[in-house]
Amino acid sequence: MSKLTVAMPKGRIFEEAVELLRKAGLDIPPEFEDSRRLIIPVDEIGIDFILAKPTDVPTYVEYGVADIGVVGKDVLLEEERDVYELLDLKISYCRLSVAGLANWQPTDSPRVATKYPKVASKYFREKGAQVEVIKLNGSIELAPMIGLADRIVDIVSTGRTLKENGLVELEEITPITSRLIANRVSYRMKSEAIDYVVEKFASVIPS
Numbered sequence: 001m002s003k004l005t006v007a008m009p010k011g012r013i014f015e016e017a018v019e020l021l022r023k024a025g026l027d028i029p030p031e032f033e034d035s036r037r038l039i040i041p042v043d044e045i046g047i048d049f050i051l052a053k054p055t056d057v058p059t060y061v062e063y064g065v066a067d068i069g070v071v072g073k074d075v076l077l078e079e080e081r082d083v084y085e086l087l088d089l090k091i092s093y094c095r096l097s098v099a100g101l102a103n104w105q106p107t108d109s110p111r112v113a114t115k116y117p118k119v120a121s122k123y124f125r126e127k128g129a130q131v132e133v134i135k136l137n138g139s140i141e142l143a144p145m146i147g148l149a150d151r152i153v154d155i156v157s158t159g160r161t162l163k164e165n166g167l168v169e170l171e172e173i174t175p176i177t178s179r180l181i182a183n184r185v186s187y188r189m190k191s192e193a194i195d196y197v198v199e200k201f202a203s204v205i206p207s
C-alpha cells in the first residue's frame with residue numbers, strides 16, 4: 001500500500017483525533033502526544049503525520065503535501081479549499097452561532113466580529129441583512145463587551161464563555177464536527193491506502 005501523509009490539527013481536536021485513530025486500531029506510539037516534532041513518521045502503519053495549525057490543515061491537503069487530514073467543519077466552511085470531504089468523524093462537537101449582549105437591540109450600523117468572516121458575511125447576506133464584518137483572531141467575546149461590535153459569530157460549545165461574559169446565543173448558524181478530508185489527486189492515486197484509513201475510522205464512528 002502507498003505511504004500516506006496525514007495532517008493533524010494541533011490544539012483541541014488533536015487528542016480526540018488521536019484517540020479515534022487508536023480506537024480504529026492504528027498503532028500510534030505513546031510518545032506521539034508528548035513530542036514537539038512537527039513531522040512524526042509512524043513506519044509501522046506507513047503514515048507520516050504532520051502537526052499543523054488547525055486553520056492550515058485544508059491548505060496542506062489542497063496542495064497535496066498531505067494526502068488526508070482532520071479538520072473542523074468550521075474551518076472547511078471558512079477556508080473554502082478544494083478538497084474532498086470523506087467522513088464526518090463526529091468528534092469535537094460544537095456549533096457556530098450568532099451571539100450578542102443579553103439586552104441586544106437591532107441598530108442602524110450593525111457590526112459583527114468574528115474569526116469566520118466568509119461564513120458570517122454569507123449568513124447575513126442570505127438573510128438580507130446588511131452588516132459590517134470585522135475579522136478578529138481570538139477572544140471574540142470581547143468585541144460586544146467593549147463596543148467594537150454589537151454581535152459576534154463564533155464557536156459555542158458548553159456556552160460557558162458566552163455566559164461568563166454576559167452574552168447570549170441569538171441564532172445557531174450550523175452544527176460543527178471534525179471531518180476527514182483528502183487531496184483530490186491522492187484520493188485517486190492512493191485510493192487503496194486512503195480507503196483503508198476511511199474504513200478503519202468508519203468502523204468506530206457511531207452512526
Ligand SMILES: Nc1ncnc2c1ncn2[C@@H]1O[C@H](COP(=O)(O)OP(=O)(O)OP(=O)(O)O)[C@@H](O)[C@H]1O
Pocket residue numbers: 009010011012013053054055056071072073074075092093094155156157158176177178
Ligand atoms: N470550545 C470548543 N469546543 C469544542 N470544539 C471546539 C471548540 N472551539 C473550537 N472547536 C473545534 O476545534 C477546532 C480547533 O480549535 P482550536 O481552539 O484548537 O484551534 P484554534 O486556536 O481556534 O485554531 P487557530 O489557532 O488555527 O485559530 C475548531 O476548528 C472547531 O472545529
Ligand SMILES: O=P(O)(O)OC[C@H]1O[C@H](OP(=O)(O)OP(=O)(O)O)[C@H](O)[C@@H]1O
Pocket residue numbers: 137138139140141154155156157158159160161162
Ligand atoms: O462554549 P464554550 O465551551 O465556552 O467554548 C466556546 C469558546 O471556545 C472557543 O474559544 P477558544 O478557547 O478556542 O479561544 P479563542 O478565543 O482564542 O478562539 C470559542 O471561540 C469560544 O470562545
